[in-house]
Amino acid sequence: MPSPQSQQPCEVEVTFTVNGAPRSLRLDTRTTLLDALREHLHLTGSKKGCDHGQCGACTVIVAGRRINSCLTLAVMHDGDAITTIEGLGTPEKLHPLQAAFVRHDGFQCGYCTPGQICSAKAMLDEIAAGIPSHVTTDLSGPLWPSAAELRERMSGNICRCAAYPNIIAAIAEVAADDAAQAA
Amino acid sequence: MKPFTFERAATPEQAVVALARTPGARLIAGGTNLLDLMKLEITAPTHLIDVNHIGLDRIEDTGEGGLRIGALVRNTDCAAHPRVRRDYPVLCRAILAGASGQLRNKATTGGNLLQRTRCPYFYDGNLPCNKRDPGSGCSAREGYSRNHAVVGVSDSCICAFPSDMSVALRLLDAEVEVMRPDTSLRRIAISEFHLAPGESLPIREFALEPGELITAVILPPPPAGRQFYRKVRNRASYAFALVSVAAVVEEDGSGRIALGGIGTIPWRSDAGDAALPRGAAAVAEALFANAAPTEQNRYKLKLAERTIAAVLAAANSG
Ligand SMILES: Cc1cc2nc3c(=O)[nH]c(=O)nc-3n(C[C@H](O)[C@H](O)[C@H](O)COP(=O)(O)OP(=O)(O)OC[C@H]3O[C@@H](n4cnc5c(N)ncnc54)[C@H](O)[C@@H]3O)c2cc1C
Ligand code: SF4
Ligand code: FES
Ligand code: FES
Numbered sequence A: 001m002p003s004p005q006s007q008q009p010c011e012v013e014v015t016f017t018v019n020g021a022p023r024s025l026r027l028d029t030r031t032t033l034l035d036a037l038r039e040h041l042h043l044t045g046s047k048k049g050c051d052h053g054q055c056g057a058c059t060v061i062v063a064g065r066r067i068n069s070c071l072t073l074a075v076m077h078d079g080d081a082i083t084t085i086e087g088l089g090t091p092e093k094l095h096p097l098q099a100a101f102v103r104h105d106g107f108q109c110g111y112c113t114p115g116q117i118c119s120a121k122a123m124l125d126e127i128a129a130g131i132p133s134h135v136t137t138d139l140s141g142p143l144w145p146s147a148a149e150l151r152e153r154m155s156g157n158i159c160r161c162a163a164y165p166n167i168i169a170a171i172a173e174v175a176a177d178d179a180a181q182a183a
Numbered sequence B: 001m002k003p004f005t006f007e008r009a010a011t012p013e014q015a016v017v018a019l020a021r022t023p024g025a026r027l028i029a030g031g032t033n034l035l036d037l038m039k040l041e042i043t044a045p046t047h048l049i050d051v052n053h054i055g056l057d058r059i060e061d062t063g064e065g066g067l068r069i070g071a072l073v074r075n076t077d078c079a080a081h082p083r084v085r086r087d088y089p090v091l092c093r094a095i096l097a098g099a100s101g102q103l104r105n106k107a108t109t110g111g112n113l114l115q116r117t118r119c120p121y122f123y124d125g126n127l128p129c130n131k132r133d134p135g136s137g138c139s140a141r142e143g144y145s146r147n148h149a150v151v152g153v154s155d156s157c158i159c160a161f162p163s164d165m166s167v168a169l170r171l172l173d174a175e176v177e178v179m180r181p182d183t184s185l186r187r188i189a190i191s192e193f194h195l196a197p198g199e200s201l202p203i204r205e206f207a208l209e210p211g212e213l214i215t216a217v218i219l220p221p222p223p224a225g226r227q228f229y230r231k232v233r234n235r236a237s238y239a240f241a242l243v244s245v246a247a248v249v250e251e252d253g254s255g256r257i258a259l260g261g262i263g264t265i266p267w268r269s270d271a272g273d274a275a276l277p278r279g280a281a282a283v284a285e286a287l288f289a290n291a292a293p294t295e296q297n298r299y300k301l302k303l304a305e306r307t308i309a310a311v312l313a314a315a316n317s318g
Helices: A031-042 A096-103 A113-129 A146-153 A164-182 B011-021 B034-039 B075-080 B082-087 B087-094 B101-106 B107-113 B164-171 B268-279 B280-287 B299-316
Strands: A013-020 A021-028 A059-062 A065-068 A080-084 B006-009 B025-028 B047-050 B059-061 B067-070 B175-179 B185-191 B212-217 B225-234 B243-249 B256-262
Touching: A021 A031, A031 A059, A059 A113, A065 A113, A065 B034, A065 B101, A065 B175, A080 B075, A096 A113, A096 A164, A113 A146, A113 A164, A146 A164, A146 B034, B011 B025, B011 B047, B011 B212, B025 B034, B034 B164, B067 B082, B075 B087, B075 B101, B075 B107, B082 B087, B087 B164, B087 B225, B087 B243, B101 B175, B107 B164, B107 B212, B164 B225, B164 B256, B225 B299, B243 B299, B256 B268, B256 B299, B268 B280, B280 B299
Parallel strands: A013 A080, B006 B047, B025 B047
Antiparallel strands: A013 A021, A059 A065, A059 A080, B059 B067, B067 B212, B175 B185, B175 B212, B225 B243, B243 B256
């Protein structure tokens, strides 16, 4: 066993699916999922704000769930399916949330936006799946994407430009469209 | 971050064997606390054992009418479970009051119980902190202590225990099931699990022995009465508690009460429970009998009393 002082960097093979395409990388075990996406796969849509789980700029969707890609190791995701902002829509065919953010001016500098949109996508799925939040009054009742619910559920995404009112307006519009389609 | 080797365990037994075999090894679950500390090199394991694929990710009914929550159940899934929502709403509410949607999707039952302090000096390698560097002193005593504990403190450390979930588990008299290095199981009462700092160093925070793996949290049948969790923080969401109150109150006003944000461990006492029918001031007096606040965090005594009053008012409003 090497002593702690002599511990050398250690590389491992990691394979996961990113936006539908299988990707294999040889990575230092210390590589976060965020750094693997940005530095190794050059998917620079996901942003590094704080690198400590505090801002949400790095939010990606893994196996259908939003997570902070800065607080997880790439090696822990061997075999997983990952969706980043690049996989949600393209400039030619925007995801409805992307289009709504444009319509509502849901950003100023845009740094937090990829994280906001990935978070919003998975967050609406959480509401659809019946997962309650801190502001849900009836824990066993039906859920409704009210502005209060959206604000609470999006609190893990900080916007330094404080575009919050327009972010909520954009998400609320998509939530209402989804509800209309489901009806 | 310091370099480390990595392995993925496939079973709980494999995880404890690997842990016993490898000096400098640590378990990693959600990673939301451990990686934070590794990035700052406050913790520097030389080997990580990934427990995300060992199972223990289910919530099951116990024969006695309680619940068995696997150590790898994500905080989101625990809060969303139909029986947790119906029978243990205080646990559901406590989890939902913590962190963010993204973090709760990763954070696990076991990792949440074992999360480390958010004391700013613990994170700042340039300043003394007995918890990080035993014997160096406690910078918070004479420094910034607005968020720190008022009870359960010692000369060596005054940091507040940050977990919301653990306050609800303390209220519910949960037990923590643990696998020893020889793969046998033991149970630890939640009241014994979190350890207040004494004068001796290094500071021991948990009753877990080296090499042990948390396998589950076991809840007894739901208590009679209505359950509440009320958290007060600097902003409306996504912040640690300044004060939190978990309570279960019966028709006649009796019940149980546990506080978070104010103690070095989730804070509950027989005297506090017994004082419930006599109102918030009596409860606060009982729970804060040996309080040792600093000038900066003295406000928590009054804030806690008022938060207790708000919970009791809600309990009495039918
Ligand atoms: C920005 C931010 C805000 C937060 N806000 C809150 C809040 O408001 N309220 C709150 O309560 N929490 C909050 N948290 C903390 C969060 O709840 C914890 O980080 C999380 O619960 C830890 O769980 P994990 O599975 O990610 O643990 P990990 O980081 O994987 O592990 C934590 C520790 O537990 C050990 N461990 C993990 N699983 C086991 C096991 N089964 N057996 C033995 N040891 C094990 C690890 O070795 C490590 O030492 C916040 C965190 C962040 C980053
Ligand atoms: S309160 Fe505890 S964690 Fe904070 S500086 Fe003092 S010893 Fe360290
Ligand atoms: S960069 Fe991951 S949360 Fe800020
Ligand atoms: S648009 Fe600038 S940080 Fe949100």
